[in-house]
Amino acid sequence: MTTHTLTNPKDNGKSSSGHRVSVLVPLPFPGPLDYLSHEALSPGELVAVPLGKREVVGCVWEATTHLPPDFQRPVGKTVPLSRLRTIGHKLEVQPLPPSLRHFIDWVAAYTLTPPGLVLAMAMRVHLGDTPKPALGWVRTQKPEEKIRITPSRRAVLDAASHIPMTTSDLAEASSTSSAVVRGLATAGLLEQVVISASSPFHPPNPDYGTPRLSEEQEEVSKKLTNLVEAHHFDVLLLEGVTGSGKTEVYFEAIAACLRQQKQVLVLLPEIALSTQWTDRFARRFGVEPAIWHSDLGAKRRRETWHAVAKGEAQVVVGARSALFLPFETLGLIIVDEEHESAFKQEEGVMYHGRDMAIVRGRLVNAPVILVSATPSLETLANVESGRYQHELLTSRHGGATMPSVSLVDMKENSPERGFFLSPKLCTAIDETLANGEQAMLFLNRRGYAPLTLCRACGYRAQCPNCSAWLVEHRARGVLTCHHCGHIERIPKECPQCHAENSLVPIGPGIERITEEAKQRFLDAKILVMSSDTLASPSATAEAIRQIADEEVNLIIGTQIVAKGWHFPKLTLVGVVDADLGLGGGDLRAAERTVQLLHQVAGRAGRAAHAGQVYLQSYVGEHPVMKALIANDFQSFMEQEAAQRRPSFWPPYGRLAALIISAATAEAADALAKEIALYAPEREGVQILGPAPAPLAVLRGRHRRRLLLRTMRGIAVQPILRDWLKDIKVKGTTKIEIDIDPISFL
Template sequence: MSSGDLFGDGGTGDDRAPDLLHPGIPDRDGLFPEGALVGVLTTQPLDRLLDYKSPPGGCAPGDHVEVPLGPRKVHGVVWGPGAGGFDPAKVRAVSRVLDITPMREEMHQFLGRAADYTLTPMPAMLRLATRAPGLTDAPAARKIYRPGATRPERMTDARRRVLEVLDDHGGLAFTLGELSEMAGVTSSVVKGLVKLGAVAEEDAPRDLPYPRLDPGLPGVALSAAQAAGAESLRQAMRAGGYGTTMLKGVTGSGKTEVYLEAVAECLAQGRQALVLLPEIALSAEFLTRVEARFGARPAEWHSGVTTTERRRCWKMVAEGGAQLVVGARSALFLPFRDLGLIVVDEEHDTSYKQEDGVLYNARDMAVLRAACCSARVILASATPSLETWANAEAGKYDRVELGARFGRSVLPDMDAIDMRDEDLAAGHWISPTLASAIGARIEAGEQSLLFLNRRGYAPVTICRACGHQIGCDHCDARMVEHRFQKRLVCHQCGESKPVPEKCPSCDVEGKLAPVGPGVERMAEEVAAAFPEARVAVLSSDLFSSARALKETIAAIAAGGADIIIGTQLVAKGHNFPLLTLVGVIDADLGLQGSDLRAAERTFQLMRQVAGRAGRAERPGAALLQTFQPEHPVIRAILGGDEEAFWRAEAETRRQAGVPPYGRMAGIILSSPDVQEVFDLGAAMARQDGPLRRIGAQVFGPAPAPIARIRGRHRVRLLVKAEKQAPLQAALAEWIAQFRRGANLRLAVDIDPQSFF
């Protein structure tokens, strides 16, 4: 789709005066001369390109510019020739061309194709691609702070925090304000450390290139299977051009070391590489491994790095001063100068799906980005998504498999505990069988992990006098008790309030009771059952910073806990050498509900968390507490025949005509007025001609499972079509029929991953 197709006729919005001003034509150097008409895409929520006159000195396609828009000046990118047809007197000039590396044509193409696929307005896509603080500021020198050469003789708590921040970030540069804020100290503490030589203060340009990585350094010794896999990936890199490889390996098989060899080949070719991780918490250990492999730390891009480093990363990626970026999903929209490889680690992880703002799946966008710049993609996982597995089965993706763990470790034995046969007291969730296994591990000096994918103390608080369940004031969701914080929290909007002493419905005191377990309640039960054991709880809401989480994980890995209690956070990439037992408290939890991916996700999560056990030399075991040991998913998890599970799941999806063998799109309507969303939803369901013409079905409207979030009522429609149907074009035509009020929002979710 061309920019004209996407934006219509462009222009300033003033009355047309045909032929009075002609579109700009670039000269032989690709430059629009001064006064030529150019079309500018801004980051503002407009539905078209805006026409401006090229400034003195001219401008070129891809230039980042500052343009006047009403009384303001806003950031934009020269997208091409202007549309023309306006009164010349009303067309304003570009204010200035910014000192930013111009957008490359492949990035232009990627943003356009991503917008077409996700049905996202182009200004929103441009905001994703320019989301770096201070990007439009003029270049200037600044003072930066790094670790110094000495340690102070007198160490105070404030000084220690400053030095820990510097150490934890691998020598990255901070401004005075950033370092003071992250350490929780005043600037005078930092300046005092500068005088003592413990912190170095330097004058430096705002954004410096990153240290060079050396792909020629030797990596770790690989097993025969790893070496074969690494060579296959290196050969794919040498072949050049676009291609995607599914790297499937059991937990502990050393997938990271294998794909780092592909990164080395990419860097040796002088191209850039991007590694996506599903969780920021995973980055610390991974960065250490990268530094050991290549002799320097890569660039980082995620919400945990400072604004200074984010701007530096953006600019250095564009200028070629960053060879390797390790980041979260939004790193896909960085302006790489020559991107040669994208690795999506744990590619099945649901956190790769952006669920607000621009709705996209980073796994799919990685493949699209690579196709636009002739790069390779590696999709790595022990339990790949069915979409990736199906593409590998169909021959669209290459396939590299690692079937055994690295070194002397072996996969854990897996078994089910039939909870129907367990004598379990009311208000308890650890079966006698599991408790006995935990006790044996404690006596042997080994660690046990209890997995429950529920944060907080209890998911529901109910009044035993009137039956009222305490819900959020702004959402149709029950509030979760977080006893460590002494508060009730809504996991939809984040609203929290103290735990009341009396029922808010009937005013009776002393009758509020928690129902069901969360990880905090499990910790309470563990402390009572094993009073001498050291217990650690790993849940994202219990840590104020990534540094605190990293320190806790490191302490556990060093043997600082006997029993670990965790949510799905523990299933992602952590290595605890002493951990030999995994107990899944409620293996049936993910099988509830009507989510078409429930079986797949339960299978993935159980296999991933079980894989935490026995990763060193001691053998491991995984015990799954279940009331449905005969369930096909539970049997597949225990049987270990992953290919059989994927084939059965694929056949079920194929017969139902759902992804990856059909297409789906979710339409989410929301408004403070419940009647407004239902009226529009009903009208859309009736007037579905564009969808019927491609053979698509519309289901709904129906209230979303959580029908109100942050005071907005939510209604969903679901569209289902055949695999080859031109769904996006039909959706765009369908939606364009309807006018929407100012307070009504409509979001389109192509390939929805959740149905809440």
């Protein structure tokens, strides 16, 4: 592997003696930088190195055989040792293990991202050196005869023992001051020792709460356990209807891994899911797992990172970024709700957490279990080709039945003007609440209304930075852009024609449905669940408690309510706008909609009482609606596959998106046209575009897109590298590459 050099003639370390060391720094260089070291360093060790006028933490790097066979790093010059800058010092922390370093290289090569930016995701904690150990005081055996013992000193000596206590704790226990403690230390009656720090993560007990599984669950759990005990890489899809107990089944695989003294990583698509999941984990294993996500405080992140590196955190549950933790003995990876698009990171390093979890498993020779009630077409295609194993849970746990799904034709059962809940759905909610049960209304749209319109001149409130309408959030009295975060007060008059009280909301958001529900169901105890109301895991936990304790009986929510919640008293789900998400020409629009609504429907009737689901729709003949009503997910996915296969759309072909962005439309157009002129021409490869992106302006930048499509057996990375190698990007214009895009905005 060729490395790049960083030299500085003014650097103090001009000696030619020492070692040339390659160091990867968390910045967008095309490869590692060469430095001079006066001590032998091993790959994976973290070091502080000079970079310009500052010092950064990097990782000693090495050549790897885990890159794609066609990949080569850019060639750099070999500079004499005398011109290399000297490494500052080595950090006293656990080195990054080889499997993580190979993974970083693999992700960088696959996503065409500078490896330093991938490394940054593995070092997104303020590492520094290992914190200095806490020190405490213990009583010595020195006699007291020749030392003046005051009442204060006597109190300290009586409180001290062979168990170390910090200065402040000992002073508090003896009701004296820290000066008295230090005086006794000077006199030799107290000795300072290291206080042993206990890990904040207790080891889970695989035999703590052994569950009672059904015969079907028991059979599948044995196959998962055998997979773990085989000690080699494999991928298995665990598919099961909603409420079938998939979590309890894969817990048995976790238990098998723990018995082998290996670590487990569980990926969840949303932080909100961790609340109920960790409770279930604690009931099964006696302790909570380590948690990893962006909302953790800095101290907890450092503790978790170091505990993972030392093997003290045996089970980690986290968001996609947990893939980049320094696991030393990773023995199992589980991707729950593997179909979720939230696993795709669409800014910075654009990677898919599910796909990279499979790569991480292969690099450590560990099995990967993908879990879903509505698997993605990509995963089903791999099952069909024999690349993945497949296990199926066909029935709900504990005798519960699947909910009945009914279509509410909004052309025939329309609500009153200005309202959005049909009479049929309202009647069903009334009956559910009267029976002492819980109901849920689902609308995947935040705010009060998605569009604000002037009825006098037709003006529409639009974001000044994006090609998007501003969403009204009436509770806060603002219009906001959900893409860039722009906020402005709701005006009292039209900004264009200045007509007063002429601005009207168009369409419903969750706030508007809540307003309607309060008018329609006067005695309902309503809880709203959306990212606006549940801003933290603790807020989510409180909402779950209120539902479980039946303090609320009508839940109104966005897609957060579609996750794997288990609410025994919830028997009715009403989907306010089942057609939302079907438009826009998105390749995966129908697949996403059927997955989302199937998951929402799965919240109903998960215990003793049967569930009902009402889908409000204007397009009842759409294949998505038919599949949901018939509860026939498999046939729908077979139809989707049949539509995509002939034209080589994913998963039967490969896609890569090129997103050009610039400060002006002219600059974006110019670069897009230049790139198109160099477009590759070969069999099995097609270039679509350039064209304005659906969001043609985002955060003030003008955007153009090109799409590279190839047949399944043709890798897109070498084509892209060759295509773009001579393209010169000027000024603030940017080219972003999205391999395997999920969103086409």
